[in-house]
Amino acid sequence: MVLLEASGLVKSFPKAGGSVEVLRGVDFRLDPGEAVAVIGPSGAGKSTLLNLLGALDRPDAGTIRLAAAHAAYPVGSTDREALTLPTRSLRAVTAWRRRVVGFVFQYHFLLPDFTALENLLLPVRLLREPQPADRERADSLLAAMGLTDRADHRPGELSGGEQQRVAVARAFMNRPRIVLADEPFGNLDRAKGAQLRDLLFALRDREGTALVIVTHDPELARQADRILELDGGRLRPVA
Ligand SMILES: Nc1ncnc2c1ncn2[C@@H]1O[C@H](COP(=O)(O)OP(=O)(O)OP(=O)(O)O)[C@@H](O)[C@H]1O
Numbered sequence: 433m434v435l436l437e438a439s440g441l442v443k444s445f446p447k448a449g450g451s452v453e454v455l456r457g458v459d460f461r462l463d464p465g466e467a468v469a470v471i472g473p474s475g476a477g478k479s480t481l482l483n484l485l486g487a488l489d490r491p492d493a494g495t496i497r498l499a500a501a502h503a504a505y506p507v508g509s510t511d512r513e514a515l516t517l518p519t520r521s522l523r524a525v526t527a528w529r530r531r532v533v534g535f536v537f538q539y540h541f542l543l544p545d546f547t548a549l550e551n552l553l554l555p556v557r558l559l560r561e562p563q564p565a566d567r568e569r570a571d572s573l574l575a576a577m578g579l580t581d582r583a584d585h586r587p588g589e590l591s592g593g594e595q596q597r598v599a600v601a602r603a604f605m606n607r608p609r610i611v612l613a614d615e616p617f618g619n620l621d622r623a624k625g626a627q628l629r630d631l632l633f634a635l636r637d638r639e640g641t642a643l644v645i646v647t648h649d650p651e652l653a654r655q656a657d658r659i660l661e662l663d664g665g666r667l668r669p670v671a
Pocket residue numbers: 445446452454472473474475476477478479480481
């Protein structure tokens with residue numbers, strides 16, 4: 433079964449005197465639970481591709497087909513049908529994203545005035561008033577990340593590695609089917625990066641979440657099930 437399938441993605445951006453075609457027909461498929469690393473030179477369009485896959489931006493051409501969201505949607509919801517981007521309404525796409533996709537960026541983007549625990553509950557609040565089960569879920573993720581004793585700390589009171597661990601936990605909070613990570617550990621030193629890499633893959637194994645990780649780190653790429661290289665606007669498998 434395919435979780436997400438992109439075909440013929442084209443994306444250009446305006447630049448002085450014309451436009452630059454960053455993606456020139458990208459095909460990509462993601463199966464449930466698999467981890468895919470995307471490598472490629474700076475400026476190749478890796479972040480652009482992640483933004484399209486996560487429906488943060490729309491392609492100029494091409495389609496992204498998303499499998500029905502499984503348990504992520506309540507039974508009876510019309511959104512259980514397969515979703516094709518970019519033809520669905522913005523509202524449907526936003527609802528899909530909040531339930532099905534988690535994001536980890538190079539910079540953590542935690543809210544500074546909220547504690548680690550409150551930051552974890554934010555993705556839930558976008559969907560509903562948090563329930564006791566959500567609090568248990570947050571506690572369990574903080575424990576998985578070794579952050580139980582940091583739950584009440586604000587981001588400014590956490591180290592860089594701890595902040596990024598909170599960001600990873602937050603990405604998993606709504607039990608997404610897909611976590612998209614853009615240079616997730618690019619700001620950390622080698623040892624911290626390696627530790628977080630192992631925590632991320634342990635969470636993926638525990639929850640069966642598919643991962644798409646953009647990285648310059650060969651060790652992180654090797655830990656994935658497949659490596660793809662984006663170059664010249666196209667995505668190819670790395671032998
Ligand atoms: N919103 C935008 N407006 C104009 N140009 C953009 C925009 N976003 C990206 N680009 C251009 O598209 C190209 C690809 O950018 P992108 O950020 O996807 O590259 P990347 O592979 O993620 O690079 P890096 O490894 O440095 O993060 C670059 O030339 C960039 O300048």
